[in-house]
Amino acid sequence: MYERMLDKNSKPTDTQIQEYLGCLSYGRLNVMEEYLNTHYQLVKEIRFPFGNSYGWGYKYSHKSSHLCYAFFEKGAFTVTIQIGDKQAQLVEDVLPSLLPKTQELWKDRYPCGKHGGWLHYRVLADEELTDIFKLINIRKKSIIK
Numbered sequence: 001m002y003e004r005m006l007d008k009n010s011k012p013t014d015t016q017i018q019e020y021l022g023c024l025s026y027g028r029l030n031v032m033e034e035y036l037n038t039h040y041q042l043v044k045e046i047r048f049p050f051g052n053s054y055g056w057g058y059k060y061s062h063k064s065s066h067l068c069y070a071f072f073e074k075g076a077f078t079v080t081i082q083i084g085d086k087q088a089q090l091v092e093d094v095l096p097s098l099l100p101k102t103q104e105l106w107k108d109r110y111p112c113g114k115h116g117g118w119l120h121y122r123v124l125a126d127e128e129l130t131d132i133f134k135l136i137n138i139r140k141k142s143i144i145k
Contacts, residue, residue: 001074001075002078003073004056005017006052006056011048012072020073020074021072022074025075025123032070032132032133036067039143042060042062043062044058047069054071054080055072056072057069057070067081067139067140068136076122076123076124077123079120079123080120081121081135081139082112082117083116084112084113085116086116087116088115088117090138091106091135091138099128099131101128101131
């Protein structure tokens with residue numbers, strides 16, 4: 001259902017990305033990008049990382065520090081965030097205040113290090129963006145005080 005853009009030889013245009021995601025998801029992606037632009041010195045690159053199963057997406061960085069990926073899907077997008085061992089306790093501290101979906105994704109994260117891991121967060125509702133912003137801010141503090 002949420003097929004990704006997997007043709008590595010065909011870099012998608014902005015119009016193709018918008019059509020593929022659909023109005024709601026593309027709007028959410030824009031909200032996320034506006035947040036990142038406001039809170040970080042944002043660098044955005046279109047990439048096809050991690051082999052053939054992830055597909056095309058945006059890599060978002062603060063200067064040269066990686067923040068997250070947003071992978072394009074039919075009718076959605078998935079944000080992939082790596083939380084390191086040093087940040088894992090900070091996630092645990094805020095976990096009770098996060099959505100049940102976020103709590104479940106943290107519990108089922110793909111391990112990285114002793115306590116950290118990769119979260120693959122398919123964004124299907126506006127309120128999920130708030131949790132994603134909190135996770136990104138844990139990964140890299142916002143430049144806004």
